[in-house]
Amino acid sequence: MAQANTPQPPYYAAIFSSTHTGAHEGYAEDTETILELAKEHPGFLGIEAAGDDGLSIAVSYWDSDETIRAFKELAEHLIIQKRGRESYYKSYKMRVARVERDYGFNV
Amino acid sequence: MAQANTPQPPYYAAIFSSTHTGAHEGYAEDTETILELAKEHPGFLGIEAAGDDGLSIAVSYWDSDETIRAFKELAEHLIIQKRGRESYYKSYKMRVARVERDYGFNV
Numbered sequence: 393m394a395q396a397n398t399p400q401p402p403y404y405a406a407i408f409s410s411t412h413t414g415a416h417e418g419y420a421e422d423t424e425t426i427l428e429l430a431k432e433h434p435g436f437l438g439i440e441a442a443g444d445d446g447l448s449i450a451v452s453y454w455d456s457d458e459t460i461r462a463f464k465e466l467a468e469h470l471i472i473q474k475r476g477r478e479s480y481y482k483s484y485k486m487r488v489a490r491v492e493r494d495y496g497f498n499v
Numbered sequence: 500m501a502q503a504n505t506p507q508p509p510y511y512a513a514i515f516s517s518t519h520t521g522a523h524e525g526y527a528e529d530t531e532t533i534l535e536l537a538k539e540h541p542g543f544l545g546i547e548a549a550g551d552d553g554l555s556i557a558v559s560y561w562d563s564d565e566t567i568r569a570f571k572e573l574a575e576h577l578i579i580q581k582r583g584r585e586s587y588y589k590s591y592k593m594r595v596a597r598v599e600r601d602y603g604f605n606v
Contacts, residue, residue, distance in 0.1 A: 393553050393554050394518070394553070394554070395516050395517075395518065395554065395590060395591075395592055396516075396592075398594075401594075404596075405512070405514060405594065405596050407512060407514065407558055407596075407598075409502050409503075409547045409549075409558070410502075411501075411502065440516045440554060440556060441554070441556070442516075442549045442550050442551055442553070442554045442555055442556045443549050443551065444549055444550065444551060446500050446501070446549070447500050447501070447502065447547060447548070447549045448549055449547060449548070449549045449556045449558065451514055451516070451556065451558070457599065457600075481604060481605075482605065483502060483603070483604060483605035483606045484502075484603055484604050484605075484606065485502055485503075485601060485602075485603035485604075485606045486601060486602055486603065487505075487508075487512065487598045487600075487601040488598070488599055488600050488601065489511075489512050489514075489596035489597055489598040489599060490596055490597045490599060491514075491594045491595070491596040492564065492595055492596060492597060493564075493594075493595050494592060494593060494594040494595065495592075495593055496590070496591055496592035496593065497588060497590060497591050497592075498588075498589065498590035498591075499590045499591065499592045
């Protein structure tokens with residue numbers, strides 16, 4: 393995955409970190425479904441994700457916290473209520489943050 | 500790496516995403532040096548990191564943006580000025596964000 397091209401701050405970041413049970417059936421499929429849904433959602437600005445056997449991190453960027461809340465309801469309706477969060481998450485934490493400044497190199 | 504135990508919001512997140520040249524000499528050592536330095540720094544709350552061949556993401560948590568700025572100066576003095584950012588980063592982006600709310604499961 394490449395780095396996200398986000399606009400000038402301020403905007404919002406949904407920082408989602410998770411560990412997994414190892415029971416990954418349906419996980420890749422669900423992740424893809426959520427990603428496609430996000431890309432079509434008004435206010436979605438981009439996403440960056442990386443993972444290894446220990447921890448997975450996905451940071452999605454949005455125009456506002458209201459958009460994040462709306463998308464959460466939509467995604468939960470489609471995914472989490474269907475399968476149950478326990479099916480592949482051992483633990484997770486979502487942090488919603490307002491990006492105030494940024495800087496970079498070659499991005 | 501485990502998930503970070505952070506306090507009740509608000510606090511700050513430094514979201515650092517990067518891609519790499521493949522010239523990783525000194526990278527693991529420098530990362531470890533910065534991590535040790537961070538853990539001893541007043542105002543450091545925790546860190547979560549994950550990476551694969553494409554993108555690396557490290558999110559560190561701090562009590563304030565002022566602390567993030569202070570730590571950046573310290574880290575740059577020790578590491579980046581010594582080796583040059585071009586030595587292993589193909590690109591990077593740092594986003595500094597104020598965490599306003601969070602929720603989780605088993606964390």
